[in-house]
Amino acid sequence: MLEDRLLIWKFNRGNVEAVRRIYDKYKDDLVTLAAALLHDVGAAEDVVHDVFVGFIGCCGDFSQ
Secondary structure (H helix, E strand, C coil): CHHHHHHHHHHHCCCHHHHHHHHHHHHHHHHHHHHHHHCCHHHHHHHHHHHHHHHHHCCCCCCC
16 A cells, blocks of 8 residues: 555656556456456456556546
8 A cells, every 4th residue: 555655656756667566566457357347358458558558648647
């Protein structure tokens, strides 16, 4: 939880490494969840990628 708050703080200041860490930390769980919902691992990976692209687009505006 503390690491997440630090990552959000860094992310809001444009830190690229924070984005990488967030992606690495949550990617597998999100793909697993999306695959369970979609019954398609490839589509799940695409969805998670799209979510993170959108997430990056809100840099500086993300709040807890």
